[in-house]
Amino acid sequence: MITLASDFPSPYPAAMRGVICSRSDARIEDIAHDFPRQDVRATAFWLREVLPYFPPATHCVVVDPGVGTDRAAVVVEAGDHYLVAPDNGVAIPVARELAARSGADTGTGTTDPAFSVWDVDYADDETASNTFHGRDVFAPAAADVHDAGGPDALERCEQTDEWVDLTFPDPEVVASAARGEVLVVDGFGNVITNIPGETVSDRDTIRVGGESVAVRDAYAARDPGEKLVTVGSHGNVELAVNRGRGDEAFDFAVGDDVLLEW
Amino acid sequence: MITLASDFPSPYPAAMRGVICSRSDARIEDIAHDFPRQDVRATAFWLREVLPYFPPATHCVVVDPGVGTDRAAVVVEAGDHYLVAPDNGVAIPVARELAARSGADTGTGTTDPAFSVWDVDYADDETASNTFHGRDVFAPAAADVHDAGGPDALERCEQTDEWVDLTFPDPEVVASAARGEVLVVDGFGNVITNIPGETVSDRDTIRVGGESVAVRDAYAARDPGEKLVTVGSHGNVELAVNRGRGDEAFDFAVGDDVLLEW
Amino acid sequence: MITLASDFPSPYPAAMRGVICSRSDARIEDIAHDFPRQDVRATAFWLREVLPYFPPATHCVVVDPGVGTDRAAVVVEAGDHYLVAPDNGVAIPVARELAARSGADTGTGTTDPAFSVWDVDYADDETASNTFHGRDVFAPAAADVHDAGGPDALERCEQTDEWVDLTFPDPEVVASAARGEVLVVDGFGNVITNIPGETVSDRDTIRVGGESVAVRDAYAARDPGEKLVTVGSHGNVELAVNRGRGDEAFDFAVGDDVLLEW
Numbered sequence: 001m002i003t004l005a006s007d008f009p010s011p012y013p014a015a016m017r018g019v020i021c022s023r024s025d026a027r028i029e030d031i032a033h034d035f036p037r038q039d040v041r042a043t044a045f046w047l048r049e050v051l052p053y054f055p056p057a058t059h060c061v062v063v064d065p066g067v068g069t070d071r072a073a074v075v076v077e078a079g080d081h082y083l084v085a086p087d088n089g090v091a092i093p094v095a096r097e098l099a100a101r102s103g104a105d106t107g108t109g110t111t112d113p114a115f116s117v118w119d120v121d122y123a124d125d126e127t128a129s130n131t132f133h134g135r136d137v138f139a140p141a142a143a144d145v146h147d148a149g150g151p152d153a154l155e156r157c158e159q160t161d162e163w164v165d166l167t168f169p170d171p172e173v174v175a176s177a178a179r180g181e182v183l184v185v186d187g188f189g190n191v192i193t194n195i196p197g198e199t200v201s202d203r204d205t206i207r208v209g210g211e212s213v214a215v216r217d218a219y220a221a222r223d224p225g226e227k228l229v230t231v232g233s234h235g236n237v238e239l240a241v242n243r244g245r246g247d248e249a250f251d252f253a254v255g256d257d258v259l260l261e262w
Numbered sequence: 263m264i265t266l267a268s269d270f271p272s273p274y275p276a277a278m279r280g281v282i283c284s285r286s287d288a289r290i291e292d293i294a295h296d297f298p299r300q301d302v303r304a305t306a307f308w309l310r311e312v313l314p315y316f317p318p319a320t321h322c323v324v325v326d327p328g329v330g331t332d333r334a335a336v337v338v339e340a341g342d343h344y345l346v347a348p349d350n351g352v353a354i355p356v357a358r359e360l361a362a363r364s365g366a367d368t369g370t371g372t373t374d375p376a377f378s379v380w381d382v383d384y385a386d387d388e389t390a391s392n393t394f395h396g397r398d399v400f401a402p403a404a405a406d407v408h409d410a411g412g413p414d415a416l417e418r419c420e421q422t423d424e425w426v427d428l429t430f431p432d433p434e435v436v437a438s439a440a441r442g443e444v445l446v447v448d449g450f451g452n453v454i455t456n457i458p459g460e461t462v463s464d465r466d467t468i469r470v471g472g473e474s475v476a477v478r479d480a481y482a483a484r485d486p487g488e489k490l491v492t493v494g495s496h497g498n499v500e501l502a503v504n505r506g507r508g509d510e511a512f513d514f515a516v517g518d519d520v521l522l523e524w
Numbered sequence: 525m526i527t528l529a530s531d532f533p534s535p536y537p538a539a540m541r542g543v544i545c546s547r548s549d550a551r552i553e554d555i556a557h558d559f560p561r562q563d564v565r566a567t568a569f570w571l572r573e574v575l576p577y578f579p580p581a582t583h584c585v586v587v588d589p590g591v592g593t594d595r596a597a598v599v600v601e602a603g604d605h606y607l608v609a610p611d612n613g614v615a616i617p618v619a620r621e622l623a624a625r626s627g628a629d630t631g632t633g634t635t636d637p638a639f640s641v642w643d644v645d646y647a648d649d650e651t652a653s654n655t656f657h658g659r660d661v662f663a664p665a666a667a668d669v670h671d672a673g674g675p676d677a678l679e680r681c682e683q684t685d686e687w688v689d690l691t692f693p694d695p696e697v698v699a700s701a702a703r704g705e706v707l708v709v710d711g712f713g714n715v716i717t718n719i720p721g722e723t724v725s726d727r728d729t730i731r732v733g734g735e736s737v738a739v740r741d742a743y744a745a746r747d748p749g750e751k752l753v754t755v756g757s758h759g760n761v762e763l764a765v766n767r768g769r770g771d772e773a774f775d776f777a778v779g780d781d782v783l784l785e786w
Contacts, residue, residue, distance in 0.1 A: 001283065009710060009712060010557075011529075012710075014527075014553075014555040015573070015577050018576075021525065022579045029276075030276065030279075032273040033272075035272070049277070051280070054279075068743060131742065131754060131755075186271060187271020187274075217330060218393065219329065220330055220331045221331070230393060232393055232394075233391040233398070238393075243327065291541055294535040296534050308535050315539050317542075317545050448536075449534060450533060450561075482591060482593045483593070493654075495539075495653040495656030505589060
C-alpha cells in the first residue's frame with residue numbers, strides 16, 4: 001500500500017497518482033492534500049497522529065517549500081513503514097513514533113528508537129521538472145521503494161547520517177501550571193497544544209490565560225457554544241468549543257504561548 | 263466494500279482509513295467528508311440519495327454531535343447493506359430506502375419495510391478516546407461487520423428495538439398549491455425541497471413565494487443567471503439558477519418554508 | 525482502471541462512484557472534483573496535463589454546462605485510453621496529447637495524430653434524469669466501455685465524424701517579445717500561460733507588462749513574497765510568487781493577455 005500526503009491543490013495530486021499507477025500495482029490511499037500550505041511542522045504533527053494507524057506501507061509525503069533547491073529527497077525506514085519525503089524534517093516525528101511502536105512490539109524499545117534515512121536521487125532525470133517534485137521525484141521513488149520492498153534494493157538510494165531533524169517543543173510543567181504552545185488548529189477550530197493530557201484530565205476546571213474553563217472529556221458535555229478544555233484524540237490538551245471554534249473563542253493561533261494554571 | 267462518510271476535516275478521515283486497512287482488506291470508497299458540520303438531517307438526506315447506487319456494502323457514517331456522551335453506536339442491516347453509525351437517526355432514512363428497494367426486488371415490499379438495528383459496543387475499549395469515535399469506534403466496528411458478514415456474528419453487537427428515528431417532514435399538497443420546506447442546499451446552490459417533482463413537472467410556470475418562475479427539465483433550458491424550477495436528480499422540486507446559485511437568487515436556506523402555487 | 529473528473533460538489537461524485545461499482549469491478553481513481561465550475565476550457569487544460577501520467581484507463585469526465593440539452597455524449601479513443609465525456613470539447617486536447625504520445629511510441633506519430641470519437645446513447649433510459657448525467661449517463665457508459673474493452677463492442681456506441689473541437693490559442697512570439705494569454709490559475713495562485721517555456725528559460729530577467737521580473741527555475745530561488753517567472757511543470761511560462769499568489773501579485777486572471785518582453 002502507498003499513501004499520499006501533500007499540500008497540493010487539485011489536480012496536482014492526481015498526477016502523482018498517475019505516476020504511481022504507471023509504475024506499480026500498489027493500492028493507493030490518500031492521507032490528505034490540504035495540509036497547511038508549506039507548513040512542514042503542522043504536517044509533521046498530523047502525520048505522527050495518523051500514519052501509525054495504517055498497516056505497514058510506503059508513505060509519500062510532499063510538503064516541500066524548498067522544491068527546486070538543493071535540499072535532498074529521503075526515504076526513512078521506521079518499523080515496517082517507509083516514508084518518502086523531502087529532507088526538511090516532515091517525516092521525522094512520525095518515523096520516531098513508528099520506530100518506537102515497532103520497538104515496543106518486539107520488546108526492544110528504547111527512548112530513542114532507531115530508524116534509518118536514505119538519500120534518494122531522482123531529481124537529475126532529464127524529464128524531472130524543478131517545480132513539481134511530487135510528480136517527478138517523490139511519486140516514482142515511492143512506487144519503486146514499495147515495489148522493491150525498501151530502499152536498500154534500489155541503486156538510486158544511499159543510506160546517510162546527515163538529515164534534517166524536526167522536534168516539537170517540550171512544554172514546561174510545574175506544580176501549579178503548565179506552559180506550552182499551540183502546535184496546530186484543526187479544521188473544527190480545536191486548538192491543539194503540546195501540553196500532555198494528564199496535566200488536566202483529573203481536574204474539573206482549569207485557568208486558561210487567567211479565565212476558568214471547564215475540563216470535560218467530551219465536547220457535548222458542554223452546551224453548544226460553550227468553551228471547554230479536553231484531552232484530544234492525540235493525547236494532548238485541546239481548547240475547544242462545543243459545536244463552535246475554539247481558536248476564535250480562545251483567540252489562539254498556531255505558535256502562540258499557552259498558559260494553563262490550576 | 264466499505265464506504266466512508268463524515269463531516270471530519272482533514273486528516274481525521276485518514277485515521278479512520280488506516281484503522282480499517284489495519285483490520286480488513288476491504289476496498290474503501292469515500293462518500294464525502296464535507297457533509298454539513300454536525301448536521302444529522304442533511305447528511306441523512308444525502309445518504310438516502312447516494313448509498314442506494316452502491317452495490318451491497320458496509321457504510322461507515324460519522325456525523326456525530328453527541329460523541330463522548332452516552333448515545334449508542336448502531337449497525338443497521340437493510341437489504342444487503344450494513345450501516346455503522348451513531349444512534350442519532352442519520353442512517354435511518356437510507357435504511358428505509360435500502361430495505362424498500364430490497365423488498366421491491368423480491369416482491370415482498372411493504373409500506374414500512376423491515377430493517378434491523380444492533381447496538382455496537384466498542385466505546386469501552388481502554389484505548390478508545392472520548393472525542394474521536396470515528397477512529398476508535400465506528401471504523402473498527404465497520405471493518406469487523408464487513409469481515410464477519412454482518413453484526414450477528416459479532417459478540418459486541420446485540421439486536422435492539424430501541425433506536426433514534428429520523429424522518430423528513432411531509433409536504434402539504436392541495437389543488438392549487440404545495441407547501442413544504444427546504445431540506446438541503448447543495449454545493450451548486452440548488453435549493454432542494456421536500457415537495458415531490460410530479461407536483462410541477464407538467465407545468466410551464468409556477469409561482470414561488472408569489473413570483474412566477476419557469477419550470478424546466480434542465481438548467482441549461484434557461485439563460486445563464488436565470489431562475490428556474492426543476493425536478494432534481496432526487497425526484498424532488500428544486501429551485502435553481504442556470505450557472506448560478508438558487509439559494510441566493512430565491513433567498514432560501516435550509517429549513518425555510520416553501521410555497522408553490524399554480 | 526476508471527478515473528473520475530468533474531466539477532461536482534459533494535456528495536454527487538459518490539453517486540457516480542456507486543453506479544460504477546455496481547456495474548464493474550474496475551479500480552477507481554479520482555482526478556479531481558473541484559475543477560473550475562462549468563469551465564470546459566480550464567478542465568480541458570488540466571486533463572491534458574494530468575491524464576497522460578496514467579496507465580491505459582477509461583477516464584470519465586463530467587464538466588457539462590449543457591446537461592439536459594441535446595448536446596451529445598461521446599467516447600474518445602486515443603492511444604490506449606478511453607475518454608467518456610460530454611461533447612463540448614473537454615476531452616479533445618488530452619485526446620490529441622494521448623494520441624501523439626501513442627504515435628511517438630510506435631514511431632508513427634504525425635503532427636495531427638488520429639483519435640476516434642463515438643456517440644454514446646444512454647440519456648434516453650427511462651430512469652435517466654435531466655439534471656445529473658454524471659450519474660445517469662457518463663458513469664454507466666464509462667463502466668460499460670471499461671468492461672467491454674472499448675466502445676466498438678457496445679451497441680449504444682456509434683462512431684461519428686461530428687464532434688465539438690477545442691483548442692488553446694497560439695501565442696505570438698517575435699524576436700524580442702511574446703504575447704499570449706492566461707490559460708488557468710492553479711490553486712497556489714500560479715498564473716499559467718500559453719507561452720512556451722523555451723521563450724524564457726535561458727534569460728535572467730524578463731519584462732512582464734513593462735516590469736522587470738527575475739526568471740528562475742524554482743520558486744524557492746526567490747525570497748518568500750517575491751515575484752518570479754518560471755517554466756511550470758507543464759512546460760509553459762508561469763508567473764508566480766515564492767510562497768505567495770502570483771495571480772494577486774501580477775494582477776492576472778484567466779483569459780487576460782500577457783506580454784513578455786526581453
